[in-house]
Amino acid sequence: MNELRNAVFAKVAQHSIRKIAKNVFLHLHNLDLGFHLSRQTGALSKTIDRGSRGINFVLTAMVFNVVPTVIELALVSSILGLKCGAAFAGISLGCVGVYAAFTLGVTQWRTKFRIYMNQAENEAGNKAIDSLINYETVKYFNNEKFEADRYDGVLKKYESASLKTNTSLALLNFGQNAIFSAALSGIMVLAAHEIIKGNMTVGDLVMVNGLLFQLSVPLGFLGSVYREVRQALIDMQTMFTLMTMDSAIKSKAHAPYLHVDSKTSNIRFENVSFEYAPGKEILKDLSFTIPPGKKIAIVGGSGSGKSTVVRLLYRFYEPTSGRILIGNQDIRDVELESLRRAISIVPQDSVLFHDTIKHNLHYGDLCATEEEVINSAKMAEIHESIVKWPQGYETEVGERGLKLSGGEKQRVAIARAILKNSPILVFDEATSSLDSLTEHNILEALRRATQGRTSICIAHRLSTVMDADEILVLENGRVSETGSHEILLQNPNSLYSKLWKAQNHQGFTSEAKKSLKV
Template structure:
């Protein structure tokens, strides 16, 4: 039964990805990060305690320096100089300096486990979530930009903690202590001048940084785009070579780099403006403070030690504040990067297990596969399958043939539940695939795809991927069953031979045999052969086809094929055209009927019979 694209769009199971939510506030991003850190709450508390002690010691250094200077205002030859200065003040000064560094390092040592633990937990959660997202998401994503978002987000955890806990918070604590001391020991104007200068400084820094954040964000986006272009080009290295487009790819990459360069120059120009303004404010406030302190010394209200202490306080405050613009910008950027990674984590799964979903059970080994009135569309405007119904009996082989674009490979994707059907249902052993867990469903299915993609690892790793944890003997047995063992042992490194990026060091037939071995090792009750021999030459196709028949013995097998010669032994053959089954029967029955299948058979036999050395148009 046909259904229009509009009707499919209204179905509750329509496979439409959820729209991405807008950027969250900085506070919301921090609150999202907090639970990961709070798992190490005792380390957080200890680190904060060490930080406070370190800052108290740091503030004590100028105070002790004041007493040291005042103690040195002795007349030449005064015997107290030898006793007081070296024995007490110099020793105390050195201890305070050492204590500042000691407690700072203790803080970082104690908090390192929390930082690394939170970063690891977030990265692992993102990785798991990305694997749980739908095939639609992964077909639309850009690998370069995605990996860069994850890398930046993970690094943002370290940077946020470093900048906030190790820079901003300690500076605020020190600022509070210094203002309190200045107001209590001298007249309030010292605290007023310092506080007012800091308020203007922070306001200027935040305002200018917010303004230039646009340039920074643009620079990062262009950097990600250039990265995506470079990775995409390198992943398609062969295609670039086939069409002699190295210069074309280089020009496209250079165009992205040029846009990035211009954005980077704007970012650097505004940064220089920010730094110049900060230094001007620092210089003015220091002059104002030292002028008032110097006037106090002249008037006799302050000692030389007080002047030195005020100067030391200002230097200690302004050294970290000098980097406030950088810190604020980086914190804002880290929050943006972290938000992008959290947005990935919160991307809704298009295909999710139903509440209360149970593992797939196959009582008495019944692995019958049924498609019941299945209708499906990748996009609402274009329906792929129209009410398709058929059955693959347990232990039997059913083949689906038809022209390209008829919906054959879509059947495999739906059986794996990469997408949900919009009408009808698919069952295995009488159980709707939407009612069982995806993990158990996919554990019960094995596939030998048309385009076998291997990991850039050893042959043994790629075969063992069918069942991680399998012993070497089991891997060898699977390779022997797939008739690839002799080839493997003939190579210098045997099963440790590296297959290269996407398995490109192996031939098409060798990759297919690895895929068969991998599936045999998995040993699932249901098999899918998705045009597994279409990319091979005739000799290799016959050899692989024999191995596929052996692999399918006793299994419920769905064969998707373009070459009809590979499916003549199937229990039933379905002819699919434009998402509709137009014929079904055995090979002999379909030939006798003399309809579409018979025409396709005659065409393919005629093409195979043509002389291979014939030149078109000669």
């Protein structure tokens, strides 16, 4: 019956765990970017893992240990009371009461050690994962020993907390055994007195001894169950705390779907201001309009707010003031999923999944056919490279795409954006990791991909945006200059002209020229 019970319950428990873990995972994906930038992946992973295991233990303990033990205690006390008298029932109940009070008190005291141990384990996991993800950086600077020492420092904290947990557990077990031994001795002495008086037989003494021993097994287990349940509840609480966190960025109730196409995909920023932290304003009353079907470039120095424009457009963050409109609809008033479906982005840092090149390309549109995936790879100038690899499109790219070069990762990101086939395209430094020849070929591909679509190109290299219908030059969070490439170059004192000259080696000093000759 025990094995049958385990078999039946396993299905119930595992299904519950799977459902809850999936809900937590989905909730984490729905939280805003600000949450994920302030959290560490290793700790989140540990939290979900421990919380899921905790659910299984709590369900098992409550159904198969706590409830049966309460029933058994009631039966044993009733038999002792009816057969041997109130004193025997009193000792058994008193034993259980003292035992329970001691267990609860000591376990409550021990809880903080478990919390410290969990924190140390999280920190150790974070340090290990962070260091291994940045393996190349560690190697570049010969800091293997430094990383090992940091990891060992965190493990020392875990060792100390674990030691306190184990020693306090030994104290708890000792106290529990002492309480039960005292109760057993007391009830045996009482039974011996009754035998001497002739009120009980030796058989009754054996019965009393057997019944109290019968209680010792579930009681001992109940003590450990309570400890584990307390620890499991702490782990579950941490996981469910994540579920109570609400995303700062979400759709309004009954928000309409954003319907845009190549003719209605105009974008308008109206007096948009934004700061990542109080007192650190990035954008200041930024206003500009992108007509539908036009290619607009945004250029400027580092920190001028170019990438922030993309994050606000995609609603990773909300503007401090002002509003952003697509197709004359405020993006805060439309369904969030429909907004993000309408925009394809090639990010500045192209990170890939630890899977095949085909999976990473297909990720742009999971419903796309294999032929469409290959066509997008051809447009991004990566198809010829892929077919030369031994496993072709089934080649594993490694964690975060580390087996590919920077240029190859960027071309995969471009192919994904093309495959998504959205009416609005955003390229955030889309060709920064490419050589000049490949860049020229991809720019031709991008011209074909952006034809008839509203597109935003953010670039440091001005040569990549010369063909833009209009160029916006950002400076100190505002648009300082606008116009086509030719118009902006007409003013030799403009910021755009200075950037162009600096990038095209027209601003070399005589000393720089001499050093080049040398």
